[in-house]
Amino acid sequence: MLEARDISFRYGPRDPLVVQGFDLAIGPGEVVGLAGPSGRGKSTIGRLLARHLRPTAGAVTVNGAQPPARGFNPVQFLSQTPIFAANPRWTVGRIVGEAWTPDADTVHGLGVRPAWFDRFPHELSGGELQRITILRALAPGLRYLIADEITSMLDPLAQAEIWKALLGLVKQRAIGLLAISHDAHLLGRVADRVVTV
Amino acid sequence: MTLLSVDRLTVAFRRYSGLIDRVDIDCLADLTLDVARGEMVALFGASGAGKSLFAHAVLGLLPPNAVVNGSIRFEGERLDASRIAHLRGRRIALVPQSLSHLDPLATVGRQIGWAAKRVGRKGFTREDAVAALNRFGLDELFLESYPHTLSGGMARRVMLAIASVGDPDLVIADEPTNGLDPVNAEKVFGFLRGFADDGKGVVVISHDLAAAVASADRVAVLRDGALVATEQAATFMRNGGEGLTPYARALWRALPQHEFRA
Numbered sequence: 218m219l220e221a222r223d224i225s226f227r228y229g230p231r232d233p234l235v236v237q238g239f240d241l242a243i244g245p246g247e248v249v250g251l252a253g254p255s256g257r258g259k260s261t262i263g264r265l266l267a268r269h270l271r272p273t274a275g276a277v278t279v280n281g282a283q284p285p286a287r288g289f290n291p292v293q294f295l296s297q298t299p300i301f302a303a304n305p306r307w308t309v310g311r312i313v314g315e316a317w318t319p320d321a322d323t324v325h326g327l328g329v330r331p332a333w334f335d336r337f338p339h340e341l342s343g344g345e346l347q348r349i350t351i352l353r354a355l356a357p358g359l360r361y362l363i364a365d366e367i368t369s370m371l372d373p374l375a376q377a378e379i380w381k382a383l384l385g386l387v388k389q390r391a392i393g394l395l396a397i398s399h400d401a402h403l404l405g406r407v408a409d410r411v412v413t414v
Numbered sequence: 415m416t417l418l419s420v421d422r423l424t425v426a427f428r429r430y431s432g433l434i435d436r437v438d439i440d441c442l443a444d445l446t447l448d449v450a451r452g453e454m455v456a457l458f459g460a461s462g463a464g465k466s467l468f469a470h471a472v473l474g475l476l477p478p479n480a481v482v483n484g485s486i487r488f489e490g491e492r493l494d495a496s497r498i499a500h501l502r503g504r505r506i507a508l509v510p511q512s513l514s515h516l517d518p519l520a521t522v523g524r525q526i527g528w529a530a531k532r533v534g535r536k537g538f539t540r541e542d543a544v545a546a547l548n549r550f551g552l553d554e555l556f557l558e559s560y561p562h563t564l565s566g567g568m569a570r571r572v573m574l575a576i577a578s579v580g581d582p583d584l585v586i587a588d589e590p591t592n593g594l595d596p597v598n599a600e601k602v603f604g605f606l607r608g609f610a611d612d613g614k615g616v617v618v619i620s621h622d623l624a625a626a627v628a629s630a631d632r633v634a635v636l637r638d639g640a641l642v643a644t645e646q647a648a649t650f651m652r653n654g655g656e657g658l659t660p661y662a663r664a665l666w667r668a669l670p671q672h673e674f675r676a
Contacts (some may be wrong), residue, residue, distance in 0.1 A: 254595040255566055292518050342462045372460035373623060373668035379676035402671040 219243045219292060219361040224275035226258070234273070235261050241359060241412060247268035247393035248384065250408030252401060257414045259397050263363040264287050267294035279360060289316065294365040297366040298300065303338035309332030310406040311322050312356055317356035322414055327382045344375035351383060369398065380407055417584055417615040418449040418472070422484035425467050425476065435593050438481055438608045442467050445484070447537045448615055449584070454610035456647075457619045458665075459636030465619045466511070468636075471507055472617075474498035483616035488584070504533045507582035509606075513569040522547075522572050523557030526579055533580030535614040548574040550605055564565040567598035574605055584615045591622060623670055627651070635662050 219242070226236040227411050235258040242250050251259050264270045264278055267290065276283075296302055298338035309339050313319060313334070325332065327334055327348045347367055354362060366385075384407060387394050396407050404411050441462040447466065449455050459465045470476050472486055474495055486493045488501060498506070517525060523543055530538035544554045550571040556564075564572060570590055577585060587606055591599035599622065607629045610616045610633040620626045626633055627650045635643040643659040655666040669675045 254597065255593065259467075302431065342460070370621065372621065373665050373670075374676050375460065377668040377674050378668075380674075381676065400670065401596070402669070406670045406674050 218245075218394075219266060220278050220281075221262070221266060221272075222276050222278070224262075224277060226261055226265055226270060226273050236265065236272075238275075239414070241395075242268070243393040243395060245360070245393050246385065246388055246394060248394045248408050250253075250404035251370065251395055251397045252404055252411055253414035254398070255399075259414060260365050262289060262414070263365045263395065263397050263413040264324040265296060266361070267292045267363050268367060269294060288295035289356055289358040291358055292318045292363065293358040293359055293361075294363045295347075295350055295354060295367045296364060297369055299343065300338060302350050305338055305402065307336065307337075309336055309338065309341065309346075312338070313349060313353045316353045319352055319355070323355055324352065326386060327355075330380060344371045344379070346380060347371065348382075351379070355386060355390075359390075359392055361395070362387065363395045363397070366399070369400070376403070415451055416448050416471065417451050417489060418617070419487040419490070420445060420468075420472070420484070421449045421487070422446055423468070423471060423486060424483040425471055426462075426478045426481045426483075427477075428481055429477075441473070442558055442637060445636075445641050447634055447641065447644065449615040451583070451615055452610055452613050454607055454616040454630045455567050455617065456630035456633045457617060457636060458621065458623055458626050458633055460621060461494065462638075463636040464639040465621075465636055466588055467639075469586050469617070469619055470510065471584060472498075473502055473506065477625065503529070504580050505582050506584045506586065507580060509570075509573050509577045509578040509585060509587035509590050512590060513564070515644070516569065517573065518561050520560075520565075521557065522559050522561070525572075526557075526576055529576045529579040536580070538579075546579050547572075549578065551601070566593050567595075567601070570594065570598070570602050571605070574602070578609070581616065584617070585609050587616070587618045589619055591623070599625055623665060624671065627666075632663075635659075635665070637661065 220248050221239055221241045224236060225234050227234050253259055265272050268277060279291055288357060329348050329352055333341055333345060368379055396404060398404050423442060423445040426438040426440045429437050457465050457468060471482060482581055525608050526543045526546055526622050543557060547556055552571050578617050590602050603625050627647050630647050633645050633647055634641055643662045645658055645662050650666055655663045
């Protein structure tokens, strides 16, 4: 279980609270949607759950404990703009290889072509690179995935393909998923339940 | 009447490989598109399809290593570098993509004033600036606001107000709803529709197909730098898009509110 208990967050000591007393629990294999208008702290909640940010108050736990601070993070964060999550000086193969050596089934299931591994991030399209960041996150240690508007920059065909592949993999491996999106139709398709902020 | 007429526009970027060999990489190929007064045309495509390149080519904002072929005409007259420099910000206005296009050090009121000065509006008063803001649902208080205090939705309205000050004939909006929630996105599309209903030509570049279909007259579909279809918006709404070209129909059906199938 990935749990946020009564978490609050502000960016600086004098800044207003962006997140205030938020609770959430995601079970293994569960897909939860997070909806709400711009500026309500959806992405901040995602970053708090993945522990890219530390809450000002409250706690985030995985199976009741704080995950270790070093090594592969069992809660991986996927962003809207994958180009900012890829080292521009590394080949795509090295980027994925930093996390794990993916098996052929997972590579194929996500629609990733092995030929991409020799290229650099800017030599792939947005949709191709997003598949690569998903592949990297799917390392064996992954338990929970935070997907922050991961297909909002893509065309509807790429969006449908990526979600089909991703949902198949998270159900199969009992990975919990938080899908953050403005698109109520999309959340209606992918989420078991939707939380609105 | 045709306002903007783009004929076989090709944009390539020239790179040198070694000292002598030149390579031209085509980024936009053979694009033909007309926009009439009173018409709103949506240019749809995935990221990297060449949508923004189209806007930059029309506005004459391409970098120096761009090689442009084909013709762009405005009211029948060819838009060359000097002509577009004269029309840009006056009769042809851009609503840019992000907040970063506003000057962070100047208030909204000053920036509206600059836009009025650029188009040569004489005797532009505070009341005129307030009227420009009111038109997009913002009140007088925003005159004193700095850009960093605006939300994404408000910033878009400020940029619409700035673009409208010169009463342009053609409005080009580049991804005006990126990052906006559906309520604000719908409002922005509504304002753009209003420009068209007032007799201006509107080109809206967007990757939100459902929103584009809902407010535009026609939807042009770009794929890998080529225009693969120009459809009447109404065709999408009839019988699940039966009369569409195959790619446009596949896109339409892949939306989560339809079949969500790739």
